[in-house]
Amino acid sequence: MKVYLETxxxxxxxxxxELIRSILVEAGHELSPQVDDSDVxxxxxxAIRENAYRKTYGRLDLLRPLRLERQRESRPFVVGVLGxxxxxxxxxxxxxxxxxxxxxxxxxxxxxxxxxxxxxPKEGGHRSGRRPKIxxxxxxxxxxxxxYSGVEPLRFDGVNAWVVVMRGCDNFCTFCVVPYTRGRxxxxxxxxxxxxxxxxAEEGFKQVTFLGQNVNSYRTEGASFADLLLGAAxxxxxxxxxxTSPHPKDFxxxxxxAIAAHPKICSHIHLPLQAGSDRILDLMKRTYTRTEFLSxxxxxxxxxxxxALTTDLIVGFPTETEADFQDTFDMVERVGFxxxxxxxxxxxxxxxAARDFPDEVSPKVKTDRIVRLFDLQxxxxxxxxxxxxxxxxxxxxxxxxxxxxGHQIGKTEGHMMVxxxxxxxxxxxxxxxxxxxxxPAALFGExxxxxxxxx
Numbered sequence: 001m002k003v004y005l006e007t008x009x010x011x012x013x014x015x016x017x018e019l020i021r022s023i024l025v026e027a028g029h030e031l032s033p034q035v036d037d038s039d040v041x042x043x044x045x046x047a048i049r050e051n052a053y054r055k056t057y058g059r060l061d062l063l064r065p066l067r068l069e070r071q072r073e074s075r076p077f078v079v080g081v082l083g084x085x086x087x088x089x090x091x092x093x094x095x096x097x098x099x100x101x102x103x104x105x106x107x108x109x110x111x112x113x114x115x116x117x118x119x120x121p122k123e124g125g126h127r128s129g130r131r132p133k134i135x136x137x138x139x140x141x142x143x144x145x146x147x148y149s150g151v152e153p154l155r156f157d158g159v160n161a162w163v164v165v166m167r168g169c170d171n172f173c174t175f176c177v178v179p180y181t182r183g184r185x186x187x188x189x190x191x192x193x194x195x196x197x198x199x200x201a202e203e204g205f206k207q208v209t210f211l212g213q214n215v216n217s218y219r220t221e222g223a224s225f226a227d228l229l230l231g232a233a234x235x236x237x238x239x240x241x242x243x244t245s246p247h248p249k250d251f252x253x254x255x256x257x258a259i260a261a262h263p264k265i266c267s268h269i270h271l272p273l274q275a276g277s278d279r280i281l282d283l284m285k286r287t288y289t290r291t292e293f294l295s296x297x298x299x300x301x302x303x304x305x306x307x308a309l310t311t312d313l314i315v316g317f318p319t320e321t322e323a324d325f326q327d328t329f330d331m332v333e334r335v336g337f338x339x340x341x342x343x344x345x346x347x348x349x350x351x352x353a354a355r356d357f358p359d360e361v362s363p364k365v366k367t368d369r370i371v372r373l374f375d376l377q378x379x380x381x382x383x384x385x386x387x388x389x390x391x392x393x394x395x396x397x398x399x400x401x402x403x404x405x406g407h408q409i410g411k412t413e414g415h416m417m418v419x420x421x422x423x424x425x426x427x428x429x430x431x432x433x434x435x436x437x438x439x440p441a442a443l444f445g446e447x448x449x450x451x452x453x454x455x
Contacts (some may be wrong), residue, residue: 147187211243
């Protein structure tokens with residue numbers, strides 16, 4: 001069957017879609033670039049991010065006419081929702097008039113069988129000239145062992161490859177659905193991960209980014225996360241090793257020393273703060289205080305002097321007062337993050353917060369606070385980026401700039417986007433770029449020489 005796959009949400013969803021493509025192609029299905037020409041439409045949706053949630057339901061609404069058309073023609077048509085959203089909303093999605101397949105994050109191996117069953121007309125649907133009834137299939141059981149060992153992700157060509165090293169989460173932050181949609185933590189064997197990295201290097205990928213809900217919680221027998229990073233950094237052909245997203249509770253000294261010591265492990269740490277108020281952090285069950293977070297920041301910067309720190313922030317968590325918000329504002333100002341993802345709190349079905357804390361902060365107050373926090377971060381980022389003018393950074397070229405003809409784009413070790421006149425070098429090349437201008441979101445410069453570094 002021809003299968004069209006759409007992905008909404010975080011990098012983990014992107015990596016999951018690479019697994020899904022591999023499983024479907026191995027089973028004999030054909031990937032389709034167009035919805036209208038497909039027998040199967042799969043939406044890999046996110047239950048964590050509000051925008052991804054809305055996009056998933058919006059896509060299902062747009063598929064209603066196609067569902068009716070296929071029913072009139074008595075043609076097989078499968079519409080499935082996969083991933084975190086499928087796990088979190090399985091009952092509601094199973095009742096949705098367009099959807100006839102629901103599969104959670106631990107059920108991708110079952111997709112070929114689920115598609116085959118859902119694609120058959122329901123018995124009795126042709127009586128009296130009626131349209132065939134839609135047959136529905138669901139598999140949303142969580143696993144304590146599934147890591148998709150043996151499934152080689154089907155990736156598109158590029159510079160960076162996402163490598164999932166662990167799945168699930170044991171933290172149970174009160175605002176988050178991940179422990180309920182992706183299950184408990186389990187890590188892949190170190191040798192298996194490094195074998196995948198070696199294969200990626202042979203395919204031409206220059207950068208790998210290790211993924212996990214709490215990626216630095218990675219643990220296997222005889223190997224720590226620092227061991228895994230150092231092993232990947234030694235793979236010939238790999239120029240950069242990154243990871244996301246970590247939890248502030250899992251930064252032992254050997255991990256920081258590994259980042260500082262190896263030139264191919266990027267000096268960039270995404271360190272989710274979420275809130276700066278001790279009271280709100282306690283309600284969130286984040287397991288650290290503002291003092292402990294600031295102490296970790298000092299330790300990171302002492303060990304890795306050139307580190308770039310980025311973060312996640314939630315505004316308007318239930319019961320957040322103006323004083324609580326000011327604590328967050330103060331923390332952002334004191335730490336001086338290079339960039340930040342800032343979100344309005346939105347209640348998620350199945351979380352502790354949705355059960356125990358009414359979403360009582362008004363939308364107007366949330367908007368006011370997020371604007372103030374964004375303006376602060378905008379100013380901090382602009383100051384930090386202007387300090388880079390006149391300096392030279394090694395940039396990993398990612399491709400052509402969409403908005404500037406004749407320019408290329410790439411990223412620094414600190415994950416900052418750089419735009420510069422085209423060098424003629426291919427994606428994956430490393431080039432030194434002198435910074436001439438800066439905005440809060442990007443740097444602009446000129447390549448100093450047209451040759452690949454570390455060839």
